Amino acid sequence: MSNLGLNNRNNSGQRLGITEPISLGGPNELDVTKTQELEKFLAAAGLYESQEEAVSREEVLGRLDQIVKIWVKAISRAKGLNEQLVQEANAKIFTFGSYRLGVHGPGADIDTLCVGPRHATREEDFFGELHKMLSEMPEVTELHPVPDAHVPVMRFKFSGVSIDLLYAKLSLWVIPEDLDVSQDSILQNADEQTVRSLNGCRVTDQILRLVPNIQNFRTTLRFMRFWAKRRGVYSNVAGFLGGINWALLVARICQLYPNALPSMLVSRFFRVYTQWRWPNPVMLCAIEEGTLGLQVWDPRKYPKDRFHLMPIITPAYPCMNSSYNVSSSTLRIMSEEFKRGNEISEVMEANKADWATLCEPYPFFEAYKNYLQIEIAAENADDLRKWKGWVESRLRQLTLKIERHTYNMLQCHPHPGDFSDKSRPFHCCYFMGLQRKQGVPASEGEQFDIRLTVDEFKHSVGMYTLWKPGMEIHVIHVRRRNIPNFVFPGGYGYKYVGKDKERKIDGSVRCSHPIKTLSSSGGSPSSTEAEKIAIEKIMSGPYVSHQAFPGELDELEDDVEYKNQVKDFTGSTKGSSAESSKANVAEEPLTTTSGTVPCTILSPNGGLEELEPAELMPPLSYGNRPSSTEQKKPIIRLSFTSLAKATGKST
Structure with missing residues (x-):
């Protein structure tokens, strides 16, 4: 057991990283035990090849x-x-x-x-x-x-x-x-x-040179990749983080705790990034200008770099931000996940939670009351692959547009994977959770009408230069209880019983408890406070004051990505989570012959949350290219009125 964590480059006195480490402390017996449990957990999850x-x-x-x-x-x-x-x-x-x-x-x-x-x-x-x-x-x-x-x-x-x-x-x-x-x-x-x-x-290669212990880095990164996929935040194309991003974040934690074992590195990962004040950049080494004249990331020189919300800088020349896809919504979601991970990590130190608790799958389809469902179809498998790749490359634009057009008051949560109904060939769906910004009281009669936003998105998708007849796209609103069963493992949906939120998956029912109900011990107050001070110190770099507020991003960063995606007709979804569930149950449309089916939902703050679901695009006949002019009465309107006014009762 004592051999764990040795062969550490930090023992030679070499400092790795742009700052001093937060702690040079080595592992104790609990760290050794927890790391062994972690390795067993990874093996049981089938993450190692034979x-x-x-x-x-x-x-x-x-x-x-x-x-x-x-x-x-x-x-x-x-x-x-x-x-x-x-x-x-x-x-x-x-x-x-x-x-x-x-x-x-x-x-x-x-x-x-x-x-x-x-x-x-x-x-x-x-x-x-x-x-x-x-x-x-x-x-x-x-x-x-x-x-x-x-x-x-x-x-x-x-x-x-x-x-x-x-x-x-x-x-x-x-x-x-x-x-x-x-x-x-x-x-x-x-x-x-x-x-x-x-x-x-x-x-x-540079990452492997800049971490103090390669084996500890690998074990920690293997876990963090698995955790990110289970929690639905592993997808570069959806605006979360991809493989290289997670590797860089983990490598920085290894630099800050050079003698720690993987169990402690995972815990400190959540502790550090819960406190991290974005857009402070994460860097493994100083940014070198180089001698070849290639452009490197620098918000002091380049205006576009100032709009990056979560900069994670690559360590090899030319140094670039590897996470420019992150939006305010996806950053918020990842920050919440880091906070959750930190809370569970503290509980684990008291042996009141385990690695499986930390990696419990995110219950995406019970987290929101309202969702956008984006359906795409094509005439054959090859067309669907190309069409799917193109649409995926544009989905992030829908999130950005909704954020901007509602002044970040309507928040989006894109699911990183796609889902298919096996009864419908050459078809797949994407989902996006919608909710009003939390913590802000609703104004009387306030509405968010995103018809034009969806129209812009549809127009963007319709610009695909390799479009063929049969390539279709539909966007509809669905409520939580109407989520199609084919998205769930085994074809079973969610079930709500009483005050305890229960969910039925694969025919079994289990109750999900909030983590905050568990007691936590964490580290001593003095050591935790010292770490907070150290984390603050490592964020005081030359790039912070040059960050710009991205309220009117207006596609600045997306111009380059758009041009790149126009060239990429591969259908590749690299960096996205493809672990989607499929079943044989088709979805009933939420429309009638008279148009939309209005739904009225009581929101937690006592307001009346009204969403009027309709297909945002009419059914396309084969041979008709998607066009914004074909839209008939597309309505998704988020309305907040007082409960008294909606029910006719006095307060």
Whole structure:
């Protein structure tokens, strides 16, 4: 047990990070026990691959490395290079992402990068000759090149292992076998696609260099990824955080507590980020300007950077904000989850909660009274994949528009996954929880009409350049009790009984209790207060005073992302939670022949919360492209009037 937490770089006196650590304290017996329980919990959750699968992945990577070496020699000879250069010609395969970090699970894909010489082009040679070679191999299946993506990629399965292969063309005639991609010099004369493709490897390797104990970092990150998926906050495309973001947040905690074991690192993760005052940036190292003139994140120079709500900065040149997708709604949701995690972590120290309690799935479909349901459909699987990828890339715009147009008074909670009704082929749904901003009293007769907001969103989606007949989108309002059963595991919905909120899942009923009813002990007041002071200190950096209030964001940050997504027709949802539940129950529409079905809901503050559900877009016939002019009486109106006025009773 005493070996746990050793092999720590901090023991050599080397400081990692831009500030001093908060604590150099090592583990006690309770930390050792809790860490062992944590590791057992992760294993029981099926988060580790088998030895057989690990060997299979290594064999696939070795085979892929051989293939690109054969490929680069073949194209070198075809381009007329002399025989010496042909023999010296080389290409190399690097890994990055969760596989390189060592936190991937069973069946996860492998992010890979092929680095080639200056004469091996991306368009003709990588997406041409290499694609042809792979297509002729029987062990390669589901080969799908995406040359026009923001980061061009070739996706395929090799002997059953999913591969995402990027390409970087360096300015070298010969790629050395011992090439170090972390050196800034390899970016010299590189095109934008190459810089972006190299970024994944460079950031991943830099993270591993900047954490004091790699094994403790991996265990902690593996847990935090699992926790984030269970709590519904793991999705870059939905405006939450993706894999690289969680890795950077965990790495910073490892720097601040260099001698801590994973159990304490998880606890301190929640403690630190509960107190973190965004938009103070999280950085693993100082931002270097570099010598190549590439733009780095700096709100003092660049106005767009001032609108970032939750900046998490990558540590490799050019340093960038990896979390620009975060909106005020998703930041609020994640902050609430950090607070919940901190409360449960304190309870766990008194042995009144366990790791399973911390990772209890977020009850999304019982958390709100009202939801938006965004349905999409297509004529075949390939069209749906493309249409789905495009719509997903625009869903975050709906959240941003609703926030802006209601002055953040109507809050949105996008679900990070999609759901499918198996009885309806080539169809899937997305959901978004809606609620009035908490803690603000409702004004008499106050209404939020988001018809134009939805119309703008629909118009944005309709701009898809690869639109085909059959690609449809419908947006409707559904109340909690009308949520379709196919979103629940086993096809069972939620059931409410008495004062205790019970939910029925897979035919079983269990009661969910609020965490605050449990008693907590936490650390001693003096140590906790010292940590608070230390956390405040590490947030006093040069970038804070330059942050701007994002009240009128007006797509400033989204211009670049929009252009990138227009290019990306892959249907990829990387970084989003795909763990959605499916069943065979179709949803009954909430409309009648006369139009909308009004619903009146008593809100907790005594006001009358009225939502009039209707399809925000009429059914589309095949061959008709989505158009904002086709909308018939789209109404979602949030109305707050006094209870006395609504019921006709005197107060």
